[in-house]
Amino acid sequence: xxxxxxxxxxxxxxxxxxxxxxxxxxxxxxxxxxxxxxxxxxxxxxxxxxxxxxxxxxxxxxxxxxxxxxxxxxxxxxxxxxxxxxxxxxxxxxxxxxxxxxxxxxxxxxxxxxxxxxxxxxxxxxxxxxxxxxxxxxxxxxxxxxxxxxxxxxxxxxxxxxxxxxxxxxxxxxxxxxxxxxxxxxxxxxxxxxxxxxxxxxxxxxxxxxxxxxxxxxxxxxxxxxxxxxxxxxxxxxxxxxxxxxxxxxxxxxxxxxxxxxxxxxxxxxxxxxxxxxxxxxxxxxxxxxxxxxxxxxxxxxxxxxxxxxxxxxxxxxxxxxxxx
Numbered sequence: 001x002x003x004x005x006x007x008x009x010x011x012x013x014x015x016x017x018x019x020x021x022x023x024x025x026x027x028x029x030x031x032x033x034x035x036x037x038x039x040x041x042x043x044x045x046x047x048x049x050x051x052x053x054x055x056x057x058x059x060x061x062x063x064x065x066x067x068x069x070x071x072x073x074x075x076x077x078x079x080x081x082x083x084x085x086x087x088x089x090x091x092x093x094x095x096x097x098x099x100x101x102x103x104x105x106x107x108x109x110x111x112x113x114x115x116x117x118x119x120x121x122x123x124x125x126x127x128x129x130x131x132x133x134x135x136x137x138x139x140x141x142x143x144x145x146x147x148x149x150x151x152x153x154x155x156x157x158x159x160x161x162x163x164x165x166x167x168x169x170x171x172x173x174x175x176x177x178x179x180x181x182x183x184x185x186x187x188x189x190x191x192x193x194x195x196x197x198x199x200x201x202x203x204x205x206x207x208x209x210x211x212x213x214x215x216x217x218x219x220x221x222x223x224x225x226x227x228x229x230x231x232x233x234x235x236x237x238x239x240x241x242x243x244x245x246x247x248x249x250x251x252x253x254x255x256x257x258x259x260x261x262x263x264x265x266x267x268x269x270x271x272x273x274x275x276x277x278x279x280x281x282x283x284x285x286x287x288x289x290x291x292x293x294x295x296x297x298x299x300x301x302x303x304x305x306x307x308x309x310x311x312x313x314x315x316x317x318x319x320x321x322x323x324x325x
Contacts, residue, residue: 014174015197020075022046023309024197027204029079032276033212036064040071041209045302049076058089065097082107095119113139128156133167148179152289155240168194182291184311202289208300213279223292242286
């Protein structure tokens with residue numbers, strides 16, 4: 001059963017109803033990490049699993065989509081990175097393969113909205129400001145994900161606590177909260193801020209079904225509250241990752257007069273793959289949110305989703321219920 005809000009009229013959760021999922025929990029579209037295996041596991045557990053299109057070409061993305069279809073008969077989505085040189089192919093792949101949901105990030109999706117909507121795709125934009133949320137709603141998205149700067153990977157400037165209620169007040173579409181959420185308390189707080197669901201990335205990094213390199217996973221599990229750093233502000237696309245040799249050297253270069261953007265871009269190129277796929281957690285970028293200090297167990301996607309939702313119901317009280325709770 002879907003997560004429902006009871007009390008005055010047995011109103012089902014809008015996100016669950018909209019997407020046909022059981023729990024209003026999205027898995028973040030993490031490049032080099034969010035593949036068909038992880039997405040299917042999250043979807044099978046009742047959430048919305050998401051495949052990261054990242055810089056995949058059309059055929060590579062189609063392969064992942066088809067694999068996910070073999071692993072689950074539940075809804076799943078694709079995250080479109082709008083800065084990708086293969087974005088046109090990725091959009092075509094999503095439409096041709098009949099994917100029902102996409103989340104968009106790292107750019108303006110307006111150029112692709114008509115094609116996606118005509119193909120019956122529900123578009124949900126990740127936004128870091130009220131202005132972006134309002135713009136996304138005007139373009140026809142069915143929901144927005146308000147992502148605070150506590151999250152891992154590319155981040156904005158506003159915290160989740162401040163961003164979510166302002167976005168909720170500014171748009172009429174459902175809002176999901178992301179950034180700094182990894183347990184039942186975070187989900188309950190998101191609902192109190194007006195969100196209808198949550199998206200988590202860091203929490204799923206340590207899922208048993210997550211195929212990220214064991215070195216990366218171990219580094220997340222051992223992380224403390226102050227173990228992340230944001231670099232790349234001077235380039236206009238700041239990134240939050242765990243502190244290591246690479247991020248410290250990057251930060252040092254970034255603050256050194258005379259360092260050129262090209263030098264910084266070269267240093268960061270391929271760094272996420274180096275950590276996530278090859279396991280070099282000293283010289284690669286271990287993108288991760290500030291909540292990593294709270295993530296210290298390796299659990300299945302089902303254990304993660306059910307545990308968080310059940311705990312949130314207990315915290316929120318009798319007006320919130322799902323399944324047997």
